[in-house]
Amino acid sequence: MGRLNSYGVMGVLVLALLGTCHGELKMGFYDKTCPNAEKIVSDFMKEHIPKVPILAASFLRMHFHDCFVRGCDGSVLLNSTSNSTSEKEANPNLTLRGFDQIDRVKVLVEAECPGVVSCADILALSARDSVGVLGGPFWKVPTGRRDGSVSLRAEANAQIPAPTNNFTTLKESFANKSLSVKDLVLLSGGHTIGIARCTSFSRRLYNFTGVGDQDPSMDSNYVANLKQRKCRTQTDNTTIVEMDPGSFRTFDLSYYRLVLKRRGLFTSDAALITDSTSKSLVEDLTNGTPEDFFKEFAKSMVKMGEIDVKTGSSGEIRKHCAFVNS
Template sequence: MASLKPVTSLLLQSFLILTLILHNANGDQNCLKVGFYEESCPQAEAITRNIVNEVLAIAPSLSGPLLRMFFHDCFVRGCDASVLLDSPTKDAEKDALPNLTLRGYQIFDKIKNAIEQTCPGVVSCADIIALAARDAVAAMGGPSWEVETGRRDGIISTANEALANLPPASLNINQLKLIFQQKGLTVRDLVLLSAAHTIGISHCSSITNRLYNFTGNNDDSSDPSLDSEYMARLKMKCQKDNMNMIVEMDPGSFRTFDEHYYDLVAKRRGLFQTDAALLDDPETKAYVDTHRGGDDLSRQEFFIDFGVSMVNMGRIGVLTGNLGEVRKICSKVNSLPLTP
């Protein structure tokens, strides 16, 4: 399937590799590094990439969920694959309300099984999530970047922590900036990682408050920051008695990783309140304005910047060295309990 080949130019790849090398020169305090498995499991990245490409060739709609899984993992207890753990009492991260719409768990199981057959007990599920996110973006026409690896898997996963750490789609710009700052991320990372909404879909239930009863007074008020024409189309799709319908996060371009997301945000057609919030801060708005309707050079700059921010997010709260474990099965800890 030709559309699954990364479209990043050789020049862009060179710039990206150089940028990340320079960026990582003084950022290896967490013992992560590019090529961590070069000797212990040199096939790990190729196995992950091949399976992601095979899956997306059949089901391209899974690209968004594979990318989303990385965000939902890293923002809760750090990038430790705790989002993949099952709980017999249904009290793990995946059972929390914000995670009930996550998809693609079986893809990570498939990748893990394939890697275990080649290099048993070596590659963590946390690293597989990070690699799969990169490969999903590249498969949808977006950039590729060097992924730092060396993470180990966590053994604790609770629904309450997911509720406390995953930012809801209704936050304003100040709340978003604070949450990202608490995770060690910058305002620039915020606006770049928000562009992940250029691929994938969401459910109408995620935007109910923008379309109906926005004031909370049990009326038909709508979010005034939403473009009226776009709001009318959303209301036709998301009627009050049917919030299970799905909507494209980047209409007309939801299967292509590109800058079209910023065009929509600038036109007040971002699906979530957190998208609209990017216009309420001078720094985030400036980035949106710079890259809306951009040329090839602008796109290359965006691709490079996005890769750097993904690397930054991949460093949140990582377990390395003797901390954590390398799970044999991504949904189960090797021996210890899931909760404290």
């Protein structure tokens, strides 16, 4: 499969190489202290994601946003306090959904094993299991993360990649977290199950450079369709648009095919074909099989899940995901 390498592997791709230890995280961290922890998370997702499929995209995005600010420490789950405004209230996180569901999973896990399983691990497992319910890959999640106690809106606003970012900015943002261009392309594939409000990309349709023009990098027929059927005004902040029309409930390669057709919603989607390396990776993906994509996506998710984790005596195990322990 070119740069992504071709593997003749079918099925859900439980990768042996992902079963090894990753730094201070390790497979089966809760095997003795809370052996049913992963099953509790998995069962919850199997029950609830079919009812509200879009939550899978939200859990995936929530995990991504968490890891990009202070590492994968569950800080995105914390509520604001009288002394500080949390990441939840940062612009990139205002459209996240599913915090209540994560809290519900935490309650179930606490009932089984009080004070043992971190919210950061619950979020990492929820992202994996919800993707699996929609037909995506299964990957082994090394656990042992501990929860952080600091959550700042300003940090989230500054560090989470924006849908308006160009390739140079995206590449730098990912490199700051030790993620490669290949990781950028693969993790962008999560948009295959995503949705977006019109306001997050309407500038591309109505006023790209401030003179009432549209983004020339976006397919003109797609622009016309969106303006006619979905985003009828630039200020529409309620209408939802599928990022992978007709396939947003299935984890597949359709997103990349749309990007190559210049039909990605975000500037950050379009950016993937403005660089020769990333464009070649996108082309390799579309020429390969879903199994190839699943394998590589899984590896990038594990890599992302290791960003600046707190382990050992660092951090805490929160009793409630929205609050630090008193």
